[in-house]
Amino acid sequence: MASQVLSGTGNVSYTNNTGQNVRVIINYCSNLGGGGFTGEIVISWAGVSVTATTTAFGRNLAFNPQYAGSTNMQGTNVANAPTELMLAPGQTFSLSAGRVDRPNGPYNIVVIPEAG
Numbered sequence: 001m002a003s004q005v006l007s008g009t010g011n012v013s014y015t016n017n018t019g020q021n022v023r024v025i026i027n028y029c030s031n032l033g034g035g036g037f038t039g040e041i042v043i044s045w046a047g048v049s050v051t052a053t054t055t056a057f058g059r060n061l062a063f064n065p066q067y068a069g070s071t072n073m074q075g076t077n078v079a080n081a082p083t084e085l086m087l088a089p090g091q092t093f094s095l096s097a098g099r100v101d102r103p104n105g106p107y108n109i110v111v112i113p114e115a116g
């Protein structure tokens with residue numbers, strides 16, 4: 001099975017029905033926030049979840065020194081947000097808005113099966 005690219009806006013979910021392990025790479029995701037507030041992005045996979053309080057994060061984003069954190073994440077509390085994870089067959093992954101009044105914006109995610 002070939003890689004799958006998930007792109008769009010809003011919430012996204014994926015169920016691994018490939019019969020093999022898959023790698024999920026979050027290249028970019030954002031939360032629109034609102035009223036000058038940082039948004040919340042809930043990342044869930046394999047029965048666990050974390051909340052990133054941020055406007056955007058992902059792999060290889062440009063760094064803005066205004067924000068604390070590493071060069072691949074931007075925001076105030078993204079140290080707990082994975083940009084790459086693995087799913088076993090049957091497991092699910094999702095990104096959703098932490099608050100209804102602050103919906104998720106654009107995202108770009110690639111799902112790569114273990115066998116390539």
